[in-house]
Amino acid sequence: MEHLFGALPGAVSLGLIWGIMAIGVYITFKILAISDLTVDGSICTGAAVCTMLMTAGVDPWVSMLCATLAGGLCGLVTGLLHTVLDIPAILAGILTQLALWSINLKIMGQANRPLSARNFPVIITQMKTEEAIFTLVLIAGAIIGLLYWFFGTELGCSIRATGCNINMSRAQGINTELNKVLGLMISNGLVALSGALLAQYQGFADVNMGRGAIVIGLAAIVIGETAFAKIARNFAVRLCGVLLGGVIYYVVYQVIVFLGIDTDLLKMLSAVVVAIFLGVPNLKKKYFSKVSKKRAKEAGENA
């Protein structure tokens, strides 16, 4: 038990980092209704850019800013593939993600780069988890505040409308293509920022660190939504829910590790959990709603 509690601060900080990543995913998945797979690549891009810059002696905050911008660039590529070339969003994301694997390797020059807290002024490290939690909460709070403000502006509202009803948005003079690109850029910028934080926290960047990131992001979202959506309509509270979703995910992970369950199975478990959470509401709609029962009856009568 002591072992479990000892590991909790670490789980919480990792959860906060992935929670920030999940907030990025939330922007595309929930607000724009786009499934963007770029994130598996852009999280590593963020880590790679931050690691290389810090290794070269650049200030950590400047490095993180550059990592965020690099993530925005990844989103821009996916956005242009999707809007200008009309490639379906999922495929556009996969294409960028694939290309990023090579690009990330080129940025780092090798598959793995250390970023040791002993040699570099990292802002968070797993050697000091309490401090890391404090810093991460501040950063996440600033991000949530910023997003809360942005999605209340004219531009932000028009991005929300784009995801909600594209026909209505065009009829109201909203440049929906531009908004999709913007949303993808903001989303991947945040994801890359979380990658930069992750690299500092764990002390290295690795070309494979983003594998399955989208699933962890979605898991955090569904956990957060399930826990908070019912009680809160407020956008900022929902984002906090997503952040906490990430934390819950990693705490559960810790418990699983503590129980001695094979952690190799964790990605499969995550996938199953996300599939269940995403699928069950649809099943409910299909088989238990009054409308669908009525439709089914009508279809039966017409046949």
Added chain:
Amino acid sequence: MLEIKNISKTFNAGTINEKRALKNVSLTLNDGDFVTVIGGNGAGKSTLLNAICGTWRVDEGEIIIDGKDVTLTAEHKRAKYLGRVFQDPMMGTAADMEIQENLALAKRRGKKRGLGWGISKNEREEYRELLATLGLGLEDRMTSKVGLLSGGQRQAVTLLMAAMAEPKLLLLDEHTAALDPKTAEKVLEITEEIVNKNHLTTLMITHNMRDAIKHGNRLIMMHEGRVIVDVCGEEKKNLTVEDLLEMFNRASGKEFASDRAMLS
């Protein structure tokens, strides 16, 4: 106000699904015209409206709104001249956003959307008064999500939105077709009020011949991608449903087949 010169549109050109939906249509609307559009299924009515909105580009011809050639203008840029209400009540509003947020989106149609607040305090008051004119009690539900409203309420809100930001042209595509008769009547009443209050030049598609006769100062009938009947003024006022059917038969050389149109 609106000048359509000789526009044509063919869908899926060169395939077996080729469909000439608009054939050299020309139409001029004067300032303040309220034109009702009737015609059977597939006559090209919605296609005509979509051509004006710029959902896609027309194959040939010109579209001029308020003196500006918009033939090549993108849909979202044209939107500043146009107020639109769709047949599907779900389509004209953003379900996950508040009533007041939807109105605020419409108010900014054709304007630059920057980092100012998406909705300001003064606006809320303005919207409350605007919603009150509908007489549906929506002024007390300004922060409700639009998705919670009934189809008729949503169409009414969409109408308000369409009339905001001073459109040059109001385009209504069977906007009462999905509503029950009583609600449809109420929404039509609201339409009349809004059109009169804002002096809007209007194009209204309907399947109901009685409504087509009762409303507006001009009536056009479409058939197979062409305008086959165009009446206005006194002649339009004195029309009967029988006249319309007779006109249709004469102009098209066919019996009017659409049972939906007969439903009037």
